[in-house]
Amino acid sequence: MANPKSDLPQGTLDLLILKVVALGPIHGYGISQRLQQVSRDVVQVPQGSLYPALHRLENRGLLTAEWKQTENDREAKFYRLTRQGRASLGQSTAQWQRLAEAVGLILALSEGTGSR
Amino acid sequence: MTWWQRLTRRSTLERRLHQELRFHLEQRTADLIASGHSAVEARRLAQLEFGGLEQIKEQCRDARGTRWLERWIQDSRHALRTLRKSPGFSLIALLILASSGGAVIAAFHLVDALFLRPLPVAQPRELVEIYTVDRMGRDSALPSKVLERLRADSAFSGVCGFVTPKLGAEIAGEAQSVGALAWTGDCFETLGIRPQIGRTFSLADDHPGAGRVAWISDALWRSAFQARPDDQMPVGPPPANGQRQYFWSTIYARRAPGVSLEQARARIAVQQRQLLEYAVPLRYNEAQRRDYFARKVNLRPAETGVDYMLRRRFGDPLLAVLALCASVLLIAWVNVSILLLARCAARHREFAMRLALGARRWAIARLIALESGFVALAGTAGGFVVAVWIRQWVSSAAAAHFSVMIPDGSDRSTLWFIGGLTALAIVALSAAPLFHIARFSPDDTLTRTGRGTVGTGTRMQKLLLAVQVSLTLTLVSAAATFTASMRTLDRLDLGYRPAGLSEALLAPRPAAARAPIDRGYRRELLAHLSTLPGVAHAALSDHAPLWHHPVRDVVSSPDIARLPAEIQAHRLCITEDYFATMGIPLMAGRAFQDIDRDGPERAVIVSQPLAEALGGTVIGHRIHLGSSPALQNLRIIGIAAPARLDLENPEVSRPFTAYLNLWQFPDRQTYSTLLVRSITSTAVSPKMLRDAVDSRGREYVDSYRTMSQARDGALVENQVLASLASSFGILTLVLAATGLFGLLSYQVMSRTAEIGIRIALGARPVRIHWMIARQVLPLLGGGLLSGLALTFSLSKVMARLVYGTRASDPGLLLLSCATLLASAVAAAVIPARRASSVDPATALRQE
Numbered sequence: 001m002a003n004p005k006s007d008l009p010q011g012t013l014d015l016l017i018l019k020v021v022a023l024g025p026i027h028g029y030g031i032s033q034r035l036q037q038v039s040r041d042v043v044q045v046p047q048g049s050l051y052p053a054l055h056r057l058e059n060r061g062l063l064t065a066e067w068k069q070t071e072n073d074r075e076a077k078f079y080r081l082t083r084q085g086r087a088s089l090g091q092s093t094a095q096w097q098r099l100a101e102a103v104g105l106i107l108a109l110s111e112g113t114g115s116r
Numbered sequence: 117m118t119w120w121q122r123l124t125r126r127s128t129l130e131r132r133l134h135q136e137l138r139f140h141l142e143q144r145t146a147d148l149i150a151s152g153h154s155a156v157e158a159r160r161l162a163q164l165e166f167g168g169l170e171q172i173k174e175q176c177r178d179a180r181g182t183r184w185l186e187r188w189i190q191d192s193r194h195a196l197r198t199l200r201k202s203p204g205f206s207l208i209a210l211l212i213l214a215s216s217g218g219a220v221i222a223a224f225h226l227v228d229a230l231f232l233r234p235l236p237v238a239q240p241r242e243l244v245e246i247y248t249v250d251r252m253g254r255d256s257a258l259p260s261k262v263l264e265r266l267r268a269d270s271a272f273s274g275v276c277g278f279v280t281p282k283l284g285a286e287i288a289g290e291a292q293s294v295g296a297l298a299w300t301g302d303c304f305e306t307l308g309i310r311p312q313i314g315r316t317f318s319l320a321d322d323h324p325g326a327g328r329v330a331w332i333s334d335a336l337w338r339s340a341f342q343a344r345p346d347d348q349m350p351v352g353p354p355p356a357n358g359q360r361q362y363f364w365s366t367i368y369a370r371r372a373p374g375v376s377l378e379q380a381r382a383r384i385a386v387q388q389r390q391l392l393e394y395a396v397p398l399r400y401n402e403a404q405r406r407d408y409f410a411r412k413v414n415l416r417p418a419e420t421g422v423d424y425m426l427r428r429r430f431g432d433p434l435l436a437v438l439a440l441c442a443s444v445l446l447i448a449w450v451n452v453s454i455l456l457l458a459r460c461a462a463r464h465r466e467f468a469m470r471l472a473l474g475a476r477r478w479a480i481a482r483l484i485a486l487e488s489g490f491v492a493l494a495g496t497a498g499g500f501v502v503a504v505w506i507r508q509w510v511s512s513a514a515a516a517h518f519s520v521m522i523p524d525g526s527d528r529s530t531l532w533f534i535g536g537l538t539a540l541a542i543v544a545l546s547a548a549p550l551f552h553i554a555r556f557s558p559d560d561t562l563t564r565t566g567r568g569t570v571g572t573g574t575r576m577q578k579l580l581l582a583v584q585v586s587l588t589l590t591l592v593s594a595a596a597t598f599t600a601s602m603r604t605l606d607r608l609d610l611g612y613r614p615a616g617l618s619e620a621l622l623a624p625r626p627a628a629a630r631a632p633i634d635r636g637y638r639r640e641l642l643a644h645l646s647t648l649p650g651v652a653h654a655a656l657s658d659h660a661p662l663w664h665h666p667v668r669d670v671v672s673s674p675d676i677a678r679l680p681a682e683i684q685a686h687r688l689c690i691t692e693d694y695f696a697t698m699g700i701p702l703m704a705g706r707a708f709q710d711i712d713r714d715g716p717e718r719a720v721i722v723s724q725p726l727a728e729a730l731g732g733t734v735i736g737h738r739i740h741l742g743s744s745p746a747l748q749n750l751r752i753i754g755i756a757a758p759a760r761l762d763l764e765n766p767e768v769s770r771p772f773t774a775y776l777n778l779w780q781f782p783d784r785q786t787y788s789t790l791l792v793r794s795i796t797s798t799a800v801s802p803k804m805l806r807d808a809v810d811s812r813g814r815e816y817v818d819s820y821r822t823m824s825q826a827r828d829g830a831l832v833e834n835q836v837l838a839s840l841a842s843s844f845g846i847l848t849l850v851l852a853a854t855g856l857f858g859l860l861s862y863q864v865m866s867r868t869a870e871i872g873i874r875i876a877l878g879a880r881p882v883r884i885h886w887m888i889a890r891q892v893l894p895l896l897g898g899g900l901l902s903g904l905a906l907t908f909s910l911s912k913v914m915a916r917l918v919y920g921t922r923a924s925d926p927g928l929l930l931l932s933c934a935t936l937l938a939s940a941v942a943a944a945v946i947p948a949r950r951a952s953s954v955d956p957a958t959a960l961r962q963e
Contacts, residue, residue, distance in 0.1 A: 059180055
């Protein structure tokens with residue numbers, strides 16, 4: 001397994017998965033590919049660990065899944081966001097953004113004001 | 117997908133999970149091949165990136181959130197499979213638990229029906245009974261006039277007075293008795309009873325001028341009237357005095373809202389004098405008033421109703437039966453525990469292997485607990501079925517002696533009891549194996565080979581074995597005591613010969629109310645009877661010997677200066693031929709004669725024990741019985757030999773009895789008992805008696821018994837107890853013997869290799885037997901000793917319950933000890949013999 005270039009903070013994987021799934025029904029492999037592409041290979045999720053997270057989200061009712069044909073005619077499990085999942089995504093995104101802003105501010109502070 | 121679907125569609129889930137992960141791997145492989153890797157390399161890389169497939173699957177399963185339940189289900193299946201694999205063990209355990217559990221459930225059901233079941237009325241908890249206790253400590257009713265006071269009392273929201281008279285009814289032309297309940301008009305409201313059809317009656321109906329109305333039960337309506345909507349039923353007889361202003365009545369009251377039981381009791385205690393004074397019967401003389409005012413008015417909860425006769429007769433024996441059943445169940449649990457332990461011991465290797473492979477100890481414990489749990493559950497379920505059989509049997513057996521209705525359904529307390537019993541069984545049966553697992557050391561098991569000495573079972577097994585022996589001894593000796601008591605009762609000397617004697621309860625025909633039951637008619641009936649073939653003597657009495665309890669009175673005498681202590685005697689009214697019919701000899705004086713009836717004085721014949729208590733030569737003296745005016749200054753004309761006419765307390769061998777002349781007491785004549793002595797030892801047939809009585813047209817035979825049947829009926833509680841106890845005794849002895857045999861033979865068998873070596877090295881079989889016996893004997897000794905101690909401590913209770921046994925019968929105890937010892941020795945020696953006769957080479961090859 002390739003070493004992840006960046007460890008994901010706790011709970012972030014769920015957020016990322018929800019975000020990716022929000023874009024449209026997608027299967028597990030698709031999610032892992034999308035995550036890699038979009039994050040320009042910075043965030044690398046160990047592929048296997050995606051699935052327990054998916055199943056957990058499904059059981060919590062944030063995702064729902066159905067088996068459908070892929071474009072090359074194979075059966076795959078496609079995940080879709082539920083209403084509850086959408087609400088949770090909104091909440092988590094807002095929370096994450098607040099946290100990121102705060103962390104950014106603190107980091108900026110230490111560079112600019114530390115010597116004064 | 118709901119959690120339920122997650123549980124029930126596990127195989128689908130598993131397949132889907134596998135498919136999903138495979139899809140990922142295949143896609144990734146395909147992508148890698150597309151980007152220039154070789155097929156083999158691509159597959160390797162894809163797997164590497166993905167991580168361990170099985171691990172991921174486990175994590176996914178965990179994510180479902182139902183894993184713990186799945187584990188339980190998996191283990192349950194495993195436990196059930198294990199049980200199915202040893203059908204012999206499972207069947208024996210099931211039989212043991214079902215038979216003993218069934219007995220306990222059935223016994224509890226009876227106790228429940230007798231003591232615990234609330235009356236089927238609205239809010240039975242609020243009901244109280246108001247009653248009096250007289251100078252002799254007997255409960256009795258109150259004059260109905262008291263109801264008027266209680267109705268006005270704010271502590272009670274409603275009252276109800278009732279009596280249960282005997283009632284003859286003519287149904288489809290045939291006279292028969294129906295159970296009757298005569299109650300005041302407010303009972304319907306107080307008890308909250310609504311009619312199925314028709315109206316209730318009210319206080320407005322409670323005056324002598326009102327039309328007579330009755331309610332009938334659904335069952336009577338269906339059987340007697342084929343459920344026709346409107347009908348009239350002649351019932352009788354009319355009361356002797358239609359204008360009676362009061363009657364003695366059982367009184368129920370409903371506590372007003374917010375009034376506690378204690379407050380209600382205090383309320384009654386405060387006004388008891390006023391209540392008595394308000395209701396005192398006007399015709400009472402001085403002595404009667406004294407007796408009347410010596411009563412104490414009491415109050416008690418009436419949630420479960422009143423059934424004095426059944427509760428008094430069967431209360432203690434039933435509780436004893438419940439205790440017996442419970443101890444049998446306890447022994448059964450110990451026994452099955454021993455079997456379960458032996459199974460655990462046989463699976464040491466399996467457990468050690470599981471632990472070595474990384475299973476946690478509690479996972480093994482769960483497995484064991486589940487196995488015990490299933491055994492317990494199946495046992496209780498089987499017990500429930502057995503209990504239903506027992507109940508049906510008891511119902512049909514009781515029907516021979518009593519008109520008792522044992523309710524069929526299981527009410528809430530029975531269900532609670534069964535639930536509790538199941539829980540207790542699960543705990544009891546898993547305790548020993550769990551304890552065993554907690555102390556189990558896998559290293560020993562794995563390093564030890566099958567060749568070495570295995571020991572004689574765990575300390576736990578030994579302890580349980582000793583406990584079982586101890587309990588069994590106690591129970592067997594209890595059973596023996598009961599059986600001995602029954603034999604004593606069978607030989608009981610009544611003072612007369614029951615064989616050839618029969619008794620019939622007479623009741624007036626309702627339709628024949630115009631023709632009175634008078635002396636002339638009765639004389640004619642007796643004369644007619646004595647002409648019938650096979651009849652030697654016939655007599656009438658107001659008391660049915662060994663069937664009903666006679667009335668008791670305090671005896672006093674104006675002629676005898678000093679009576680030793682307060683003397684109470686049974687009082688009954690008889691006709692001249694009574695002593696000849698019963699076969700009770702007269703010791704002195706004379707029997708009644710027809711002329712006595714018109715004499716100025718009333719005559720009395722006393723039993724010899726009563727005569728002795730009064731001072732010996734008492735003929736010609738006068739006595740008083742109680743305080744009723746009719747029973748004062750009775751002249752003693754004869755002394756009869758002692759005879760037991762009542763077996764309420766079989767210990768009383770010399771009863772005090774006062775016989776009065778029935779013809780002198782017309783008010784005692786309505787419901788009489790006809791006694792007939794046949795010329796042979798076979799009693800006169802009931803049909804002949806019925807026809808004879810029917811032919812006179814005024815009365816009918818309400819019920820008939822031979823004196824032997826009456827005697828059995830009077831002793832039925834003792835007999836039931838004795839037969840139950842002895843069958844339980846045998847059952848436990850069998851249980852104990854199987855338990856001993858199973859365990860010992862298992863232990864000996866696991867030492868076959870060792871025994872083989874010993875034999876090969878020249879040990880003689882006798883030495884081997886002794887070796888086995890030496891390990892068993894201390895256990896047995898300990899068990900027997902503690903059993904003896906237990907028996908002695910129980911003997912006081914037994915002596916109170918069981919007639920005619922001294923507290924501890926050494927012969928019986930010795931016999932029980934010997935039986936147990938013999939079964940233990942047999943259990944140890946038979947397998948030992950088998951083991952020592954095995955060819956050493958074969959024995960050594962055995963693992």
